[in-house]
Amino acid sequence: MNDEGDPIQALVRLLTRLPGVGEKSARRIAYHVLGADPDYARALGGAIATMSERVRRCASCGAYTSRVRCAICDDPRRTAEILCVVARPMDADAVERARVFQGRYHILHTLLDPLGGVGPGEFPLEPLLERVAREGVQEVILATPPTVEGEATALYLAECFHAAGVTVTRIASGVPHGGDLEFTDPITLGRAMEGRRSV
Amino acid sequence: MTPLRITELSVDGFRNLRDVKLLPSPGGNVLLGDNGHGKTSILEAIDYAASLRSFRGATRTQLIGHEAKAAQVLLRVAGPDPAREYRLRLGRTTREITLDGKRPERAVEYFAGAACVVFHPGDLDLVRGPPELRRRLLDRILVRAVDGYGEALKSYGKALRARNVLLRERHPDTRAIQAFDFPLARYGSALVRARSVLAHDLVPAARRALDEVALSPDAIELRYQPRASGDQVVFTAALAENLSRDLARRSTALGPHADDLAITWSGLPARIVASQGQTRALALALRLAELHVLEARTRAIPVLLLDDVSSELDRERTARLFKLVAALGAQVFVTTTDPAIAALLPGARRFTVTDGAVGPGDG
Numbered sequence: 193m194n195d196e197g198d199p200i201q202a203l204v205r206l207l208t209r210l211p212g213v214g215e216k217s218a219r220r221i222a223y224h225v226l227g228a229d230p231d232y233a234r235a236l237g238g239a240i241a242t243m244s245e246r247v248r249r250c251a252s253c254g255a256y257t258s259r260v261r262c263a264i265c266d267d268p269r270r271t272a273e274i275l276c277v278v279a280r281p282m283d284a285d286a287v288e289r290a291r292v293f294q295g296r297y298h299i300l301h302t303l304l305d306p307l308g309g310v311g312p313g314e315f316p317l318e319p320l321l322e323r324v325a326r327e328g329v330q331e332v333i334l335a336t337p338p339t340v341e342g343e344a345t346a347l348y349l350a351e352c353f354h355a356a357g358v359t360v361t362r363i364a365s366g367v368p369h370g371g372d373l374e375f376t377d378p379i380t381l382g383r384a385m386e387g388r389r390s391v
Numbered sequence: 392m393t394p395l396r397i398t399e400l401s402v403d404g405f406r407n408l409r410d411v412k413l414l415p416s417p418g419g420n421v422l423l424g425d426n427g428h429g430k431t432s433i434l435e436a437i438d439y440a441a442s443l444r445s446f447r448g449a450t451r452t453q454l455i456g457h458e459a460k461a462a463q464v465l466l467r468v469a470g471p472d473p474a475r476e477y478r479l480r481l482g483r484t485t486r487e488i489t490l491d492g493k494r495p496e497r498a499v500e501y502f503a504g505a506a507c508v509v510f511h512p513g514d515l516d517l518v519r520g521p522p523e524l525r526r527r528l529l530d531r532i533l534v535r536a537v538d539g540y541g542e543a544l545k546s547y548g549k550a551l552r553a554r555n556v557l558l559r560e561r562h563p564d565t566r567a568i569q570a571f572d573f574p575l576a577r578y579g580s581a582l583v584r585a586r587s588v589l590a591h592d593l594v595p596a597a598r599r600a601l602d603e604v605a606l607s608p609d610a611i612e613l614r615y616q617p618r619a620s621g622d623q624v625v626f627t628a629a630l631a632e633n634l635s636r637d638l639a640r641r642s643t644a645l646g647p648h649a650d651d652l653a654i655t656w657s658g659l660p661a662r663i664v665a666s667q668g669q670t671r672a673l674a675l676a677l678r679l680a681e682l683h684v685l686e687a688r689t690r691a692i693p694v695l696l697l698d699d700v701s702s703e704l705d706r707e708r709t710a711r712l713f714k715l716v717a718a719l720g721a722q723v724f725v726t727t728t729d730p731a732i733a734a735l736l737p738g739a740r741r742f743t744v745t746d747g748a749v750g751p752g753d754g
Contacts, residue, residue: 304567304570305553306553306554306556306557306567307549307552307553307556311556311557311560311564311567312557312564312566312567313564315567339546340546340549340550340553340571340574340578341549341553343573343574343577344550344553344567344570344571344573344574345570347569347570347572347573348566348567348570351566351569351570352566377497377538377539377542378538378539379539379542379543382539382581
């Protein structure tokens with residue numbers, strides 16, 4: 193079958209470029225939208241277009257926002273002294289949901305990943321260093337993920353900040369709340385043991 | 392000890408195999424046919440689904456048949472746990488793996504559940520070839536026997552490749568290079584620790600196996616030669632100390648990627664002193680040692696895949712090996728061009744392989 197100009201196939205092709213969406217799910221979504229109220233399809237299309245036109249990165253922290261600066265950076269109750277550095281916007285959302293952090297965020301949008309084409313030359317280090325100097329940050333918390341690239345990025349940043357005389361901490365990694373030690377994977381458990389502290 | 396048993400095998404689009412469906416016997420299985428028709432590819436398909444690596448060293452795209460869109464393998468494996476279903480689909484750019492319909496969560500669960508031991512003509516290189524093949528033997532055992540090893544191996548490889556990319560840059564950034572020292576030392580030292588323990592276990596297993604293949608058990612010595620420490624702190628310090636050398640050679644010298652397992656035969660390197668026949672018997676002994684160690688560590692007897700053993704072993708050793716396999720209670724798949732070899736495995740189910748398809752044997 194020739195699918196040139198077939199609108200269903202065109203949508204399916206676009207959908208399969210989304211993370212976690214294969215050909216099958218894409219078809220399911222396409223048929224679902226076809227079966228729903230046409231207003232829904234229009235609203236969906238419109239919402240995607242509007243989002244991509246209006247949302248940009250916060251000039252200060254890199255979070256997605258429709259304003260120049262995001263709500264957290266604009267909030268005078270949030271302290272500028274502590275800065276939590278994360279890889280992705282959803283990582284900041286996760287820390288935010290825990291409601292334990294009163295400082296501000298810095299979203300890198302990438303990790304130091306030479307295999308993925310992000311070497312030290314491509315890594316967005318300068319804006320972060322400038323921000324820390326400009327805003328008088330006292331402590332930088334490195335909350336990059338506990339993966340090879342996440343750990344390397346944390347170490348790289350730690351070295352850069354030590355040189356600049358800023359206090360740097362790394363979030364702990366260990367056994368999840370309510371987790372059973374017996375069912376915790378050995379790497380996580382190993383880290384929890386390494387990161388133990390006196391009580 | 393419960394043996395692992397493949398109760399059902401389906402293969403399609405893998406090399407030249409088309410719509411192959413087998414219901415193997417829990418004991419012996421003989422794949423008969425002329426060379427080039429697909430006997431070895433059946434063993435390769437089984438082991439690839441179980442280990443996600445080709446024992447013939449093929450890349451993923453080489454495994455997909457010329458006219459096929461994708462290579463598919465289904466294995467049903469019974470063992471100490473309820474029967475499990477392994478499904479593999481290799482596309483030209485994709486690889487989908489499921490265990491009981493789900494993406495496997497832990498490497499050890501996937502690999503241990505369908506542990507196979509392969510003995511094939513290329514195994515002479517275990518004794519004579521480069522260290523990489525002996526490291527692969529250690530890793531093959533450890534991903535099945537140690538929870539977290541597969542993950543650590545993958546992370547180590549990633550950290551190593553990243554560090555080497557940075558070392559090859561025109562103006563290397565030492566701060567970025569050293570940032571990768573931490574994951575490299577963490578995962579690398581874990582690999583060294585696991586390999587050291589395994590090497591220790593392998594010695595008695597190899598002696599037992601040598602005895603089984605009628606060579607003098609005392610003649611063999613296996614010595615693990617790590618190229619870095621199993622202590623993360625010492626490993627890290629060694630990386631720092633070696634940085635200028637690494638910068639000069641533009642790659643990381645130290646680490647488990649450069650380990651070897653030295654095999655000595657009567658006190659001298661086996662690759663030099665062992666005759667052709669002894670080399671074959673040694674290689675087979677290493678594979679049997681793999682089987683014994685896996686049996687002890689995973690509490691299940693792996694499936695044995697013997698590719699064209701009669702070309703590797705004389706008739707007496709072949710008969711001895713088959714007797715041993717039967718005594719162990721392992722399920723075994725044997726490929727051969729010679730129906731007389733099939734007769735050495737009494738009670739075996741026979742299949743004939745012709746032009747990528749399988750039919751019932753004539754025995």
